[in-house]
Amino acid sequence: MSGSSKLTGLGKAFQSLDLDGHDLPPSPAPSTPRNGRKYALATELVYTEGNDQYNASSVPIYQSATFKQTSATGGGGEYDYTRSGNPTRTHLERHLAKIMNASRALVVSSGMGALDVITRLLRPGDEVVTGDDLYGGTNRLLKYLATNGGIIVHHVDTTNPEKVREVVNAKTSMVLLETPTNPLIKIVDIPTIASITHTAAPSAIVAVDNTMLSPLLQNPLDLGADIVYESGTKYLSGHHDLMAGVLAVNDSALGEKLYFSINASGCGLSPFDSWLLLRGIKTLGVRMEKQQANAQRIAEFLEEHGFKVRYPGLKSHPQYDLHWSMARGAGAVLSFETGDVNVSERIVESARLFAISVSFGCVNSLISMPCRMSHASIDAKTRKERNMPEDIIRLCIGIEDVDDLIDDLSRALVQAGAVNVTIDGFHARGNGHTLGEADDSAQEATASSSSSTM
Ligand SMILES: Cc1ncc(COP(=O)(O)O)c(C=O)c1O
Numbered sequence: 421m422s423g424s425s426k427l428t429g430l431g432k433a434f435q436s437l438d439l440d441g442h443d444l445p446p447s448p449a450p451s452t453p454r455n456g457r458k459y460a461l462a463t464e465l466v467y468t469e470g471n472d473q474y475n476a477s478s479v480p481i482y483q484s485a486t487f488k489q490t491s492a493t494g495g496g497g498e499y500d501y502t503r504s505g506n507p508t509r510t511h512l513e514r515h516l517a518k519i520m521n522a523s524r525a526l527v528v529s530s531g532m533g534a535l536d537v538i539t540r541l542l543r544p545g546d547e548v549v550t551g552d553d554l555y556g557g558t559n560r561l562l563k564y565l566a567t568n569g570g571i572i573v574h575h576v577d578t579t580n581p582e583k584v585r586e587v588v589n590a591k592t593s594m595v596l597l598e599t600p601t602n603p604l605i606k607i608v609d610i611p612t613i614a615s616i617t618h619t620a621a622p623s624a625i626v627a628v629d630n631t632m633l634s635p636l637l638q639n640p641l642d643l644g645a646d647i648v649y650e651s652g653t654k655y656l657s658g659h660h661d662l663m664a665g666v667l668a669v670n671d672s673a674l675g676e677k678l679y680f681s682i683n684a685s686g687c688g689l690s691p692f693d694s695w696l697l698l699r700g701i702k703t704l705g706v707r708m709e710k711q712q713a714n715a716q717r718i719a720e721f722l723e724e725h726g727f728k729v730r731y732p733g734l735k736s737h738p739q740y741d742l743h744w745s746m747a748r749g750a751g752a753v754l755s756f757e758t759g760d761v762n763v764s765e766r767i768v769e770s771a772r773l774f775a776i777s778v779s780f781g782c783v784n785s786l787i788s789m790p791c792r793m794s795h796a797s798i799d800a801k802t803r804k805e806r807n808m809p810e811d812i813i814r815l816c817i818g819i820e821d822v823d824d825l826i827d828d829l830s831r832a833l834v835q836a837g838a839v840n841v842t843i844d845g846f847h848a849r850g851n852g853h854t855l856g857e858a859d860d861s862a863q864e865a866t867a868s869s870s871s872s873t874m
Pocket residue numbers: 530531532533555557558598602629631632650651652653663664665
């Protein structure tokens with residue numbers, strides 16, 4: 421590494437990230453250590469505090485459904501039944517609380533399970549304000565609650581805090597945010613929206629889905645959120661070998677309510693998956709460093725070749741400064757447009773190293789068409805209303821050699837006829853930019869609000 425330009429502020433693991441010749445982000449948002457943290461986040465990820473009687477280096481998997489008690493009145497140890505609590509799960513939850521600057525973290529069987537636990541705080545008639553670019557599963561659960569649970573859901577352009585201000589009122593119980601959004605990579609101003617919400621509706625809860633960045637790169641609790649949740653299936657675990665959801669809070673009464681739902685509904689994470697997740701978290705720092713460096717190179721490569729690329733590591737991202745005021749990195753998910761759905765389909769199917777899969781945050785790279793895959797549960801009419809380009813391709817970058825990834829992508833672009841090849845190289849075939857222009861609603865804040873009580 422030549423290394424005169426370094427990304428600073430992310431702890432030692434990130435100080436070797438060589439960005440020479442590439443976009444250098446502004447000073448990233450600092451991580452304010454609380455909850456017993458002594459070291460940089462990348463160091464803290466590796467060390468968990470255990471009290472195993474044999475000083476085991478890897479926390480044991482307590483693969484037991486029930487625990488022996490010493491009396492008929494329930495005397496004994498800390499645990500009685502794994503649905504209610506398990507030592508391996510507790511170990512993971514304490515580790516996550518430390519990493520997430522939270523007083524309490526809880527783990528459940530999937531990211532959607534985490535959102536389900538949060539929505540159990542709602543009652544019929546409650547109002548929820550949320551974004552118009554959301555992960556498809558989130559949209560589906562909210563639609564279900566609007567249809568069957570008597571919840572009123574307002575979808576607004578959360579990239580414009582004024583749109584949130586217009587709709588938040590005393591009946592608002594929850595504001596649900598995602599940033600960066602999946603898959604349009606729009607950025608939402610968490611501190612401003614949290615402040616608007618807490619002023620207009622003091623008892624409303626601001627919940628933030630942090631899946632797209634992980635606690636290593638962004639901590640919504642430090643930015644004013646009441647609850648942060650994420651899919652542990654993604655960056656935290658990093659190997660596509662488990663499903664998990666994480667919730668964290670700094671309010672003990674709120675933490676108790678969430679725990680009550682987890683115990684009552686039985687969605688707590690299993691001991692084995694808790695152990696796998698703990699193992700994954702230890703390498704999050706080094707994985708993310710490589711994934712982000714690769715993603716930055718690939719985003720620049722696509723942009724240089726004339727594609728409209730959405731990635732917060734690019735200076736061309738219209739909310740670049742806002743993103744870097746909240747986050748310590750850009751993550752490893754980017755999307756781009758080709759101007760033609762059929763061309764996009766051919767690119768996806770021509771790639772060899774990039775697997776055609778949903779999910780992201782893993783060590784291997786993925787390619788997908790969100791409108792047909794991860795976000796297919798949002799109907800075509802709604803996708804159109806929300807300016808979701810049908811041709812959008814999402815890339816989730818892994819830890820492979822970046823030149824291999826670029827070679828694979830170049831070959832796929834040429835094979836799919838997405839570029840004009842000349843003696844000097846190649847360039848997006850005409851409309852990589854033009855199609856995307858209609859979709860710049862995020863910045864122009866023109867998207868209209870819509871409410872749903874279905
Ligand atoms: C942004 C986001 N939030 C939540 C989820 C749900 O996570 P899980 O698949 O672990 O249920 C996903 C993906 O599935 C996601 O992309």
